[in-house]
Amino acid sequence: MRKSCERCNKALKDHLYAYICVHECTYCKECTSQVKNICPNCSGELVRRPRPPMNQQI
Incomplete structure (x- = not known):
């Protein structure tokens, strides 16, 4: 998973701040x-990125 927005390069701390499409473009x-x-x-x-499994770090 990408850690920054593809458009403005803003850091995306976790799934609550990231939106993705079917190809995992990230904003x-x-x-x-x-x-x-x-x-x-x-x-x-573009939809909110799903939460990763509880035992996995972003």
Whole structure:
């Protein structure tokens, strides 16, 4: 999983701050809202990144 936004390079601390598309393009909440939840790379829907398993670090 990417640790920063592809658009503004903002660090993404955990799953609560990251949005991804089906191809795992990764954006912060602010950039996601600016592009209206549509991935600029592939036109897929951007959704909140799922939480990793409890025993796995990001």
